[in-house]
Amino acid sequence: MSEHHHEATSRRDFLKLGVSVTAGAVVPPVLTACGGGGDAAPGPKETFAEPLNIQSVNGVLDVTLVLSYLTTTLPNPTTNQNQTVTLRNMFGSIPAPTLRVRVGDLLRIKVFNNLPPNPPDPNPTTHLRYHNSTNLHTHGLHVYPDIYPQPFVPPGQDPNAGSPPLVYGDFVVDDPAYGIQPGQTRQYEYRIRDDHPAGTYWYHPHLHGSSAMQVGSGMAGALIIEGPIDDVPQIAAAQERVFVFQSPLYGSDGRLESFAQVASYTTNEPPFLINGVRQPVILMESGSVQNWRFVNAGTFNMLNLSLDRHVLYQYSHDGNPRRTLRPVAPLADNAYWSNPNNAPVPPPSSYPEGVVLGVGGRTNVLVKAGAPGTYQLRTFPIEMGRNKPEAGTVVPGDAVATVIVVDALSPMNLPPEPLPVTPFLAPITDEELAANGGLKRTIVMRVIPAKQPDPPLIDPPPGEWPDWIFQENYPPGANPPKPSQINDKVYALGSAGNAPSQNPGMPTTYIPFQSKKAITQMVALNAVEEWTIVNFNNIRHPFHIHVNPMYVVAVNGKRLAEPYWADTVPLPYNDNTPPPGTNAPATVTSITFRMRFLHYTGRYVMHCHMLVHEDMGMMQGVTVV
Amino acid sequence: MTPPDPDCFDVRAVSCGRDHTLALLASGSVIGWGGDGSGRIPSGDPEYCSTPAPTRAVEVLLREPLAAVDAGAGLSLGVTTRHEVTMWGAHGAGIDGRAGVVAPATPLKVRALSGIRAVAAGEFQCAAIDAAGVLQTWGLNLDGALGRDAPEFESPPGRVAGVPALRAVALGNGYMLALTRDRTVYVWGANAAGQLGLGHLQSVPAPAQVRMPQRVEALAAGASHALALTANGEVLAWGSNNHGQLGRPEPAYATTPTRVDLPERAQAVAAGTYFSLALGNSGRVYAWGWNRHGQLGQGDRDDRRAPVLVQGVERARAIAAGQSHAAALAAEGLYGWGSNVAGQLGAAAAEQARPLRLLATRQQEQRRDV
Numbered sequence: 001m002s003e004h005h006h007e008a009t010s011r012r013d014f015l016k017l018g019v020s021v022t023a024g025a026v027v028p029p030v031l032t033a034c035g036g037g038g039d040a041a042p043g044p045k046e047t048f049a050e051p052l053n054i055q056s057v058n059g060v061l062d063v064t065l066v067l068s069y070l071t072t073t074l075p076n077p078t079t080n081q082n083q084t085v086t087l088r089n090m091f092g093s094i095p096a097p098t099l100r101v102r103v104g105d106l107l108r109i110k111v112f113n114n115l116p117p118n119p120p121d122p123n124p125t126t127h128l129r130y131h132n133s134t135n136l137h138t139h140g141l142h143v144y145p146d147i148y149p150q151p152f153v154p155p156g157q158d159p160n161a162g163s164p165p166l167v168y169g170d171f172v173v174d175d176p177a178y179g180i181q182p183g184q185t186r187q188y189e190y191r192i193r194d195d196h197p198a199g200t201y202w203y204h205p206h207l208h209g210s211s212a213m214q215v216g217s218g219m220a221g222a223l224i225i226e227g228p229i230d231d232v233p234q235i236a237a238a239q240e241r242v243f244v245f246q247s248p249l250y251g252s253d254g255r256l257e258s259f260a261q262v263a264s265y266t267t268n269e270p271p272f273l274i275n276g277v278r279q280p281v282i283l284m285e286s287g288s289v290q291n292w293r294f295v296n297a298g299t300f301n302m303l304n305l306s307l308d309r310h311v312l313y314q315y316s317h318d319g320n321p322r323r324t325l326r327p328v329a330p331l332a333d334n335a336y337w338s339n340p341n342n343a344p345v346p347p348p349s350s351y352p353e354g355v356v357l358g359v360g361g362r363t364n365v366l367v368k369a370g371a372p373g374t375y376q377l378r379t380f381p382i383e384m385g386r387n388k389p390e391a392g393t394v395v396p397g398d399a400v401a402t403v404i405v406v407d408a409l410s411p412m413n414l415p416p417e418p419l420p421v422t423p424f425l426a427p428i429t430d431e432e433l434a435a436n437g438g439l440k441r442t443i444v445m446r447v448i449p450a451k452q453p454d455p456p457l458i459d460p461p462p463g464e465w466p467d468w469i470f471q472e473n474y475p476p477g478a479n480p481p482k483p484s485q486i487n488d489k490v491y492a493l494g495s496a497g498n499a500p501s502q503n504p505g506m507p508t509t510y511i512p513f514q515s516k517k518a519i520t521q522m523v524a525l526n527a528v529e530e531w532t533i534v535n536f537n538n539i540r541h542p543f544h545i546h547v548n549p550m551y552v553v554a555v556n557g558k559r560l561a562e563p564y565w566a567d568t569v570p571l572p573y574n575d576n577t578p579p580p581g582t583n584a585p586a587t588v589t590s591i592t593f594r595m596r597f598l599h600y601t602g603r604y605v606m607h608c609h610m611l612v613h614e615d616m617g618m619m620q621g622v623t624v625v
Numbered sequence: 626m627t628p629p630d631p632d633c634f635d636v637r638a639v640s641c642g643r644d645h646t647l648a649l650l651a652s653g654s655v656i657g658w659g660g661d662g663s664g665r666i667p668s669g670d671p672e673y674c675s676t677p678a679p680t681r682a683v684e685v686l687l688r689e690p691l692a693a694v695d696a697g698a699g700l701s702l703g704v705t706t707r708h709e710v711t712m713w714g715a716h717g718a719g720i721d722g723r724a725g726v727v728a729p730a731t732p733l734k735v736r737a738l739s740g741i742r743a744v745a746a747g748e749f750q751c752a753a754i755d756a757a758g759v760l761q762t763w764g765l766n767l768d769g770a771l772g773r774d775a776p777e778f779e780s781p782p783g784r785v786a787g788v789p790a791l792r793a794v795a796l797g798n799g800y801m802l803a804l805t806r807d808r809t810v811y812v813w814g815a816n817a818a819g820q821l822g823l824g825h826l827q828s829v830p831a832p833a834q835v836r837m838p839q840r841v842e843a844l845a846a847g848a849s850h851a852l853a854l855t856a857n858g859e860v861l862a863w864g865s866n867n868h869g870q871l872g873r874p875e876p877a878y879a880t881t882p883t884r885v886d887l888p889e890r891a892q893a894v895a896a897g898t899y900f901s902l903a904l905g906n907s908g909r910v911y912a913w914g915w916n917r918h919g920q921l922g923q924g925d926r927d928d929r930r931a932p933v934l935v936q937g938v939e940r941a942r943a944i945a946a947g948q949s950h951a952a953a954l955a956a957e958g959l960y961g962w963g964s965n966v967a968g969q970l971g972a973a974a975a976e977q978a979r980p981l982r983l984l985a986t987r988q989q990e991q992r993r994d995v
């Protein structure tokens with residue numbers, strides 16, 4: 001295995017960046033013909049910045065990534081100034097580097113947690129005390145989810161030399177008090193199958209109780225799996241850009257040091273940055289086609305993307321390619337949205353729909369540059385719940401990037417349909433479902449108020465109350481005293497736990513709504529099942545399940561004309577008022593998907609990708625046996 | 626309620642939930658093992674213990690004695706001797722409707738139900754039959770699982786129309802099987818593996834009668850397959866067959882009842898996730914289907930696509946199947962086997978592939994009092 005350095009990047013720079021490459025190559029993004037002319041060149045300047053790009057060589061990408069505090073500057077969208085921040089950071093940059101492999105490759109990531117020891121934290125909710133412990137999740141990958149039963153010996157190494165440490169698949173079922181603790185190292189390994197969907201994925205920490213703070217600090221990067229779709233000549237010829245949308249959270253001191261801080265945001269999160277840049281400028285040549293990969297790596301807000309006077313041709317849902325291009329047309333008249341920083345919030349019925357991405361979602365789009373001019377890439381306002389002004393359920397509109405189209409030479413073409421799609425994503429028919437068990441499951445996503453109605457809906461055992469909820473008025477003396485929208489509620493996914501309670505006579509605690517004790521769906525390997533995820537709340541909880549993609553067949557019980565494959569789906573919100581004294585609606589909303597449980601046994605999770613909700617218990621286990 | 630004998634129990638009935646096990650004692654008290662719904666609730670002082678902590682059973686802190694009990698997924702339903710319904714465990718949709726408690730510390734009375742003779746608990750659906758044979762259902766009405774025209778989230782129990790007077794009801798994953806007093810079978814709900822036995826794969830939102838070759842004496846609903854015991858002791862099976870739970874290698878699923886080949890006539894049937902049990906007239910127990918957790922009691926984890934004898938349980942008089950564990954009530958003991966990941970089999974191994982005696986049981990006079 002050779003070390004490959006781009007000439008501009010020395011090994012010392014890698015270490016400074018918090019990443020070193022054992023196998024693979026750092027490849028700078030392609031410079032645009034018109035934007036790479038250097039500072040002295042006349043005309044508009046491109047300010048769009050690609051993350052560092054590290055790709056596999058000879059089928060292997062083997063990197064060591066370091067977690068530590070990073071002091072850097074970020075554009076503060078609220079003040080429009082650069083601000084010095086000191087945040088927990090993954091791999092030395094916000095966002096983390098783009099990791100790029102090809103179907104069939106071996107991806108190895110060694111995570112070294114160089115954060116300081118967990119400071120004493122009086123948070124009564126014990127699992128929220130481990131801000132500096134971590135782990136890693138490869139979001140959307142169909143890979144082995146558990147700890148490898150035998151230590152894996154890399155090719156070319158003597159299997160009998162020493163006893164290698166455990167090797168982890170996409171394993172996140174850690175106890176919050178453990179994970180990768182400060183000072184520890186964990187070796188992850190992902191063997192990407194030849195039939196793995198080619199597309200855009202991402203990676204981020206996933207330790208229950210610290211995931212919102214860490215992803216909210218910007219600890220996330222794109223993970224790209226290339227495959228047959230990328231060999232389609234028109235796509236191969238298109239310049240590619242990776243857009244990691246993030247909304248780093250920090251106080252006026254530039255730090256994020258408590259769960260209450262991250263829990264204090266909902267749709268009032270700061271506007272998105274793209275690859276750490278606020279409203280970057282993108283240059284395109286008229287008639288050229290570019291290939292854009294969008295990643296919503298935020299913690300709460302959805303995106304609703306549209307490019308002025310340009311069609312966005314969507315060709316994937318999350319990492320899963322589509323057979324056809326889905327054209328998402330711009331508005332005929334953008335005047336209404338022309339004041340991006342003060343976009344008005346009109347009645348919800350008039351919100352236009354662009355390319356919608358829930359938090360955690362990704363998509364690939366092709367865009368063909370039109371006439372020379374200046375255009376905005378916008379996110380239109382989007383309802384994340386029934387639009388009540390006081391509820392803060394609408395994400396305001398925003399201009400997230402500026403696209404400047406300049407005169408050009410050679411027009412390019414969009415690819416012909418159908419696009420190549422792996423047989424792994426073949427539709428799941430009624431017949432296939434019936435022949436493989438035909439099991440149906442129901443999963444309920446529900447926020448349960450802990451004190452209302454009277455009598456309350458939950459009745460925690462004595463002494464366990466603090467571990468069920470994030471409490472009002474924590475931290476003591478906090479200003480404002482109620483630190484967040486999420487306090488005094490239980491975040492539940494599904495029904496009761498399947499772990500026994502403490503009393504009498506059992507050595508474990510009850511806490512049925514926390515992940516370690518939450519119910520675990522036991523699934524037979526090779527089963528094909530149909531699950532309905534039910535939403536009891538007026539918020540679009542984004543449902544995400546690890547390891548196997550979902551074939552979404554119905555929304556609110558209505559079969560879709562065009563089912564699609566995805567791994568993160570924002571549920572519809574409830575649009576009716578709960579009867580007095582209850583917090584549950586008279587009707588519920590839902591999505592229904594089919595799933596093949598193929599190739600891998602082991603333990604993993606499903607959860608709400610509003611990571612504050614996840615940290616508070618909106619998560620359930622899945623064990624494939 | 627008198628405390629049971631610490632060494633020997635007069636067990637009247639056994640029920641297995643997703644990951645818990647309940648035994649109804651002659652005194653009307655209930656003891657349980659395993660996850661939520663087992664009665665493992667805080668405080669209280671168990672009156673007995675024949676096996677050491679932490680694997681012993683606990684007594685459910687009931688306010689009054691029960692005449693019948695059914696273990697569901699994380700929750701349990703009981704019928705009191707006064708024919709009311711009580712419920713314990715936890716339930717994400719609300720135990721008693723949308724204002725209902727999701728995780729009570731002590732058993733609750735389900736409002737609006739009286740004169741009840743039989744109950745059945747699923748995960749998000751529940752059912753109760755009263756003295757007149759009227760069925761009431763409540764919970765989430767997905768795939769027509771409540772068998773009546775109700776919103777997806779129906780709060781109070783409501784009557785299922787279009788069925789004759791009922792004797793029994795069984796719940797699978799999102800579907801129900803009902804046995805009428807004149808021994809016919811009605812079905813509704815999810816049907817993705819043909820488990821309604823109607824010859825197709827579509828969900829059915831209201832009761833539909835299944836054509837049966839003979840009168841049916843008992844029904845069992847697995848996760849996605851169904852069993853019927855006929856008047857002459859034959860066992861019929863339909864629905865999913867991905868692990869041989871229909872007792873034959875082919876087809877992969879059956880949308881109409883097929884006969885299971887057993888070495889003797891049966892007196893009871895039970896079904897879990899992809900596996901089946903039958904109790905022979907001799908008191909022997911037979912098992913077939915999925916065996917990943919040893920739930921066929923064969924000492925291994927290999928599936929069986931035809932019935933096999935469960936060794937080590939003699940003179941059984943009742944059987945029960947959970948998600949992937951099983952129990953049999955025999956003359957001298959209550960036995961369990963299969964998955965014990967949630968402690969639902971007490972001191973058994975995590976995957977208990979042979980029957981293990983959970984309790985000694987007392988010889989008892991044959992008496993039916995429900």
Ligand SMILES: [Cu+2]
Nearest residue numbers: 541608610613
């Ligand atoms: Cu949520």
